[in-house]
Amino acid sequence: MSAPTPDAPFGYDPQGRPYSDKSKVVAGVLQLFLGGFGAGRFYVGSTGVALGQLFTCGGLGIWALIDAIMFFTSNDRTDSQGRVLRG
Numbered sequence: 001m002s003a004p005t006p007d008a009p010f011g012y013d014p015q016g017r018p019y020s021d022k023s024k025v026v027a028g029v030l031q032l033f034l035g036g037f038g039a040g041r042f043y044v045g046s047t048g049v050a051l052g053q054l055f056t057c058g059g060l061g062i063w064a065l066i067d068a069i070m071f072f073t074s075n076d077r078t079d080s081q082g083r084v085l086r087g
Contacts, residue, residue: 013075013084020044020083027085028071035064040071045080 008018022044031040036058038050058064071077077085 008083010086018083019086020079020081022079022085024071024074024077024085024087027077028068031064031068031071035068036061038064040064040067044077044085047080 010019010021012018027040027043029040030043034040035053038053038058041047041050041053053059053064053067056063058067071085075084075087079085
């Protein structure tokens with residue numbers, strides 16, 4: 001991981017993309033337990049998707065569960081500003 005700079009206070013990933021101040025583990029846990037409310041998506045700033053999950057109760061739980069698994073396993077998830085979520 002590269003040293004932090006003012007434009008990337010949490011450093012850069014191996015591909016040179018800045019890390020977010022958000023954590024993919026926190027997003028995954030929020031999505032796992034409160035996914036019916038879109039909590040994980042609200043946390044990372046994906047308001048549109050979060051509202052979709054809120055109005056469909058997380059796709060009756062299926063969408064929320066799959067989304068939580070994707071947060072935990074994917075290394076390419078980003079926040080609303082396009083920064084990679086920290087692991």
